[in-house]
Amino acid sequence: MKLWPLWLGLLCCVPLTALEAQEKAQLKGQSMVVNQKKRSLVIERQVVAHQPLRDIHLKADRLELLRDASTDEVNYLAIDGKSEVTQKDQFAQFDHGVYERRLGLATLTGHLVAGNQEMKIEGHQLRYDLNQKTGSITALPGEKVRFWFNRQAPNDPAQAHPVEGQASEVLVYESLKKMVLQGSVEVVDQFDQSKVKAERMVVFLDSTNQLDELTASGGVDMAQPGRVSSSDRAVLDYGPQLITLLGNAKVTQTGEGDVEGEKIEMHMDVKQGFLTGKRSTPLRMEIPLK
């Protein structure tokens, strides 16, 4: 999925013995201080780095690295100033970045914006475990992490529409192509202005990093044009364009009345109405008399 262009980590994870000339990065700046005793190197002002093999570019005001005295491996790498890392269509912008080899941990802080052509996340801090390929993005106290995902337009697969929202925290599981949005999560689908609120949502992305499935849990409230729903859990499947409500599900649709049950399946497109629930699940419909 390569959600995060964690250049610092990607490069530093490569064993030194496996490195060839192409693995080297090219760096330049206005000044550089090399402290041989500390095994440190600091490059300052208009720092530019390029790793040709992976086509990774970095811009920053300051780059500092510390090497292991015996192996020469980079143990610690810090990037400061208005920084930007790009790899093909992926990017990350931040003010301060640190990589610690011993912990396998990269931390990006400041005004953090990261993503690619299909998604973007904006927050204050990203902590990323390079060994587990998992990370978390948090915001400053009192603020929220904002996110944008693209999803295929139902009527035209070539078109993409943003699904955007905010949450207290976003957890990234890169290998699983999955993200967990938690803490008063709110999502708005710009295709039809439908809104979903829940305590927690899990997002699955497809091979192109577009939104594939969204699972909401914990006091799910959904408002679509002409339809209002609530349930304990909800699954929004963007492939077949279906919504499944689970646990204390209740739907009120204009002109269709109320539907209640433990499981309700319905089309995302309100006009297409409901699907039946499972036979084992009693479904109660109240149709208003006209």
Added chain:
Amino acid sequence: MKALYGWAAGVLGLVLVGFLAYSPEPPSVEEPETAPPPVLLSQVQIKEFKGGRLKVRLNAVSAQMFSDLEEVELSSLHGEVLAEQPGQPSTFLWAKQGRLEGQKKLLTLSGEIKIELPRGQLLLTEQLFFDQNQDLLWGELPVRFEGGAETGVAQGLKYRFQDDLMTLVEPVLETVL
């Protein structure tokens, strides 16, 4: 009256004699002070001590010593700057020419300079200055650095022996991150 004329003539005569006696001599042209010729030496070794310990050792194939200026011009030199702490590796240097100014304790190196720093990193450039008072090596011409974790070029450098600290101007380098 005759006596008066005789007295006056005597006075004039004395004045004339006095004038002739005290007339200024034509100004003499000072001959230029010729500098002593430099002393030519071959297979020279210069040692500099600091605090009773050998600090710098310079060897040159040939040298011209200008005793009046306290300067020595060295050719094909190589040298060693010993570390402050005993047992620590030295810094070695090579250059085509060098000029050692004794009063300033300033060594100017020029031409095909190679510096080998204590940890093996090499610096290659065309002009460098070594200020022994400040333990500082610096240059303002392009310098190439190689042999360490970083390889590249810069537009100038400063290296402080005391803390093994090197500052490079406008560096462009390759390194493994």
